[in-house]
Amino acid sequence: MSIDGYDPTKFPPFAVTVDLVVLTVRPPHLQVLLVRRGESPAKGSWALPGGFVGPKQDLVDAAQFKLADKTGIEVGQAHLEQLGTFGAPKRDPRMRVVSVAHLALVADPPEPELDSAAWHRVDALSDSSLAFDHAEILAAGVERARSKLEYTTLATSFCSPEFTIAELRSVYEAAWGSALDAANFHRKVMATDGFVEATGRTESAGRGRPARTFVAGDARELHPPIVR
Amino acid sequence: MSIDGYDPTKFPPFAVTVDLVVLTVRPPHLQVLLVRRGESPAKGSWALPGGFVGPKQDLVDAAQFKLADKTGIEVGQAHLEQLGTFGAPKRDPRMRVVSVAHLALVADPPEPELDSAAWHRVDALSDSSLAFDHAEILAAGVERARSKLEYTTLATSFCSPEFTIAELRSVYEAAWGSALDAANFHRKVMATDGFVEATGRTESAGRGRPARTFVAGDARELHPPIVR
DNA sequence: ACCTTTCTTGTCAAGATGACTATAAAGAGG
DNA sequence: CCTCTTTATAGTCATCTTGACAAGAAAGGT
Known part of the structure; x- marks a missing residue:
């Protein structure tokens, strides 16, 4: 490691993903978009939508892309901001994954086309029903939205x-x-x-x-x- | 890529670092800790302190470690929070580096031991005097601190x-x-x-x-x- | 025609704010 | 020792904001 601690030519291997907290309001409920995991680990449980960041893709672009993929909502139709980064060493049991969570606020979303995606009431979710550390990420997103409304x-x-x-x-x-x-x-x-x-x-x-x-x-x- | 977009066994290679915006107040000035880069690129210019995240190291632990390394301030002596993540594809010319920036607020810091580190007045820095995108990160840190005071x-x-x-x-x-x-x-x-x-x-x-x-x-x- | 519902405007007392004055408690200098 | 200066803290008051509520406006239902 250099004196700056900043020589990226010998770096430890990380995977970087984006996860999305997509919120909408259908009065009188605040709802979040979740996808059902088709693979292990946590197969069958609900998770936040997300995916890899491409090698030459900006973080927010990766989030935009995933949002459009899951909801059909295009750039400019929704508010999108970075929420925070979650990178605890064991958050994914397979390898080291750092996830840059984003918060999206959308109006009048269409029903998801896939059966594997659905809107859920935020106040009716128990922490244990979400995969990985997604309950923590969701809580951060909901709190961010609540306080930004103020x-x-x-x-x-x-x-x-x-x-x-x-x-x-x-x-x-x-x-x-x-x-x-x-x-x-x-x-x-x-x-x-x-x-x-x-x-x-x-x-x-x-x-x-x-x-x-x-x-x-x-x-x-x-x-x-x-x-x- | 899996249907979830989440199969970390074939991931694109990223380096993950932490950068620190360490602020202190020496009335009547707000000051930030900067280090002089000893290597290319941007050799000789000022930068935020930072370094790699270890393969099994939590993000906040990496930030704590760097803070103690540069200021001698131990855990609990300072406020430390995650600020945001900066991962534009070309932010480091050498390779893809995603930096998780942290904000630290410290009281009565000792003068840095190394000549390569020094406190700078925030209001006397021009954007172009900082390496990489560190001016942007610093601006985010200062604005976060200013608004959290409220x-x-x-x-x-x-x-x-x-x-x-x-x-x-x-x-x-x-x-x-x-x-x-x-x-x-x-x-x-x-x-x-x-x-x-x-x-x-x-x-x-x-x-x-x-x-x-x-x-x-x-x-x-x-x-x-x-x-x- | 009347009631119910919802939107919109108005009223009023209580609390918070900004500008300012006044007093308290120290050191400095004659 | 006695004033002057300086800073800390307390008090005053007009104005603004807030929360609780009343009341009027404009629709549909029966």
Whole structure:
């Protein structure tokens, strides 16, 4: 090893993968996309979608590719960010695998084509039902999403392009698992410049007064935050 | 590749390293520990300390080890967290290297023993003066630290075990580069349960009324946050 | 026509914030 | 020893934000 500890010509062998925590909201539930493993180890149990990073592939590109593969969602249709890297020596029993986990937030996803993939309620999963350390990764993803709802405008990523304030509120309620006061939420959202922009149209949800519809604004951070 | 995209027995070859963003506050400046590269590429330029992850070494252990190696700071003496993973295909010209960056916050560090390591003011570094993509990693670390000061009690990690409110305030001022109202800061800190705990002692800084000293409390999050 | 439902606006008291003033407790210098 | 300067800490007050709730608006159901 060089004095810098940085001579990659003699490196220990690692495999690098991406794993995806793909979240969506179907009120009143927060859901995650899981795939059933077809091979050992942990054959038959549910796992996060993931795969190898190609030799010349950027990390986020690998995640984009896997997301499109599993959900049909293309670049720009979903929010995608790096979540964290999980590389405990024994996390995969076969060899040393370092997984760069990514968090994806999607709106109105189609049902998965494959039987081996399905949406699961986050609050109905037990830790032991996921393969490898995926329960830990999922927990990190859910906590990241929950906290980013507080101080960013990311909630709009869970909504269709055009949405009502009530739909936006249902995102918060599903993610946080608690009810918010509709009037105060409305006031708060409207008071934040660039969070949402009115379309001028309305949408009737069947019963009750029709709601005005909005599109996402260009603000990315919330000052002040929406508190849990 | 298996149907899961997860057969690590035929993996593309990656090197995995850890890089460290080690920050400290020497009022009124936020400083970062850099090492001068002794080898090509980028020989002679400054870089973040880092090194290989051992074949059976956990990521955070590799970071701990490097931190102790460069600063003499042992486990538990500093805050250490994973920052993010940087793996662009050409970030190292020699081969594919994925670096798991970590953020360390230390108090009162000793001067580095080696000439090849030194503390640098964060606000006096130009992007082009750092090797590889280390300017990007440093920027991510600084932004993480700045924002965590807002909503966590991490500022105490930059202080000696026993500190005054003014010292705590100087951490915020150094990190954010702006002055805070001493009276309001004092009120805010004292109003937050578990942020600091009084020792009963005082400490004279030469001139002015001596300040009461405190130790870090057991709270980890700030409700409400201290706003920038 | 009336009730129910949902969206939206308004009210009000309590709490938090920012700017500022005032007092306390030390050292410095005559 | 007595003021001046400096820093720490306490207090004041107008303004802003919040949470709880009431009330009006606009639809569908019966």
